[in-house]
Amino acid sequence: MDQIPITDNHIHVDPINGEGPLEVAKKFQRAGGTVMIIPNKPTWTLGDKCTFKEAMDQVIKYVEEINTQTDVQAFAIVGAHPAELSRLIKEGVPMEKAEQSMRDALQTAQKIVIRGKAIGIGEIGRPHYDVSPEEMKIHNELIHYTFELALDADCAVQLHTESSGEEQFKEFAQMADDAGIDKQRVIKHFSGPLVLEEENHGLTPSLIATKKVIIEGLKKGNNFLMETDYLDMKSRPGAVLGPKTVPRRTKALMQNGILSEDDAYKIHVENVEKVYGIRLF
Ligand SMILES: [Zn+2]
Numbered sequence: 139m140d141q142i143p144i145t146d147n148h149i150h151v152d153p154i155n156g157e158g159p160l161e162v163a164k165k166f167q168r169a170g171g172t173v174m175i176i177p178n179k180p181t182w183t184l185g186d187k188c189t190f191k192e193a194m195d196q197v198i199k200y201v202e203e204i205n206t207q208t209d210v211q212a213f214a215i216v217g218a219h220p221a222e223l224s225r226l227i228k229e230g231v232p233m234e235k236a237e238q239s240m241r242d243a244l245q246t247a248q249k250i251v252i253r254g255k256a257i258g259i260g261e262i263g264r265p266h267y268d269v270s271p272e273e274m275k276i277h278n279e280l281i282h283y284t285f286e287l288a289l290d291a292d293c294a295v296q297l298h299t300e301s302s303g304e305e306q307f308k309e310f311a312q313m314a315d316d317a318g319i320d321k322q323r324v325i326k327h328f329s330g331p332l333v334l335e336e337e338n339h340g341l342t343p344s345l346i347a348t349k350k351v352i353i354e355g356l357k358k359g360n361n362f363l364m365e366t367d368y369l370d371m372k373s374r375p376g377a378v379l380g381p382k383t384v385p386r387r388t389k390a391l392m393q394n395g396i397l398s399e400d401d402a403y404k405i406h407v408e409n410v411e412k413v414y415g416i417r418l419f
Pocket of ligand 1: 148150177261367
């Protein structure tokens with residue numbers, strides 16, 4: 139079997155709390171991985187005083203390290219995680235002020251994308267835990283604002299949300315339509331196998347690369363991306379899938395004939411190029 143490109147659409151690297159960009163990229167590459175899409179980690183993982191811009195600048199630096207020192211092709215995604223808003227509110231920052239700093243952060247992210255240093259805005263979205271209706275309203279407004287920024291910058295968005303079924307996908311698709319953004323370029327990170335259009339309403343699902351989810355997804359089609367959501371945190375080694383999972387899963391499914399080479403190429407190359415507007419090697 140020829141080597142085909144293999145993309146992990148959501149993988150983190152963290153030299154402070156984990157092994158860092160080069161170690162993770164080397165593990166990924168040894169397993170057969172070729173492309174890493176890397177969102178910045180939340181500010182608090184980089185220290186108490188870390189600003190949004192610093193967190194974004196760090197991921198750009200990690201991506202440059204991977205691109206210059208390994209054969210993996212890495213791309214950055216920059217944004218402000220919804221938990222950042224919750225954190226500001228918990229710290230006693232007034233709602234309006236907290237919302238404004240999130241908006242400023244999202245603008246910063248957009249500027250970085252326009253400068254060509256990142257290929258999309260994310261992860262942004264709604265929390266996976268309960269919050270007050272007032273706070274939830276702001277999260278939804280920030281999603282809408284991000285879609286407007288993405289439309290203006292002509293870029294993709296990676297959504298972090300509560301666990302989502304058809305109903306939530308429909309809601310996000312409606313929000314994308316309201317903002318006028320191409321729904322295909324709205325990627326639902328950490329998705330279940332919602333591969334049929336009537337399930338995802340035109341959004342692009344990034345399937346979590348467990349055996350069960352990928353096999354289920356492949357039964358419905360190949361219009362999806364694959365990811366681990368690897369956190370690169372030594373304190374939480376088993377929190378999500380390891381960095382070798384996407385290449386290993388892809389190869390194993392190809393070997394036992396569940397995944398065809400054409401489908402693999404669609405998932406790991408064509409879908410990635412189309413959604414982000416990039417070229418892979
Ligand atoms: Zn993430």
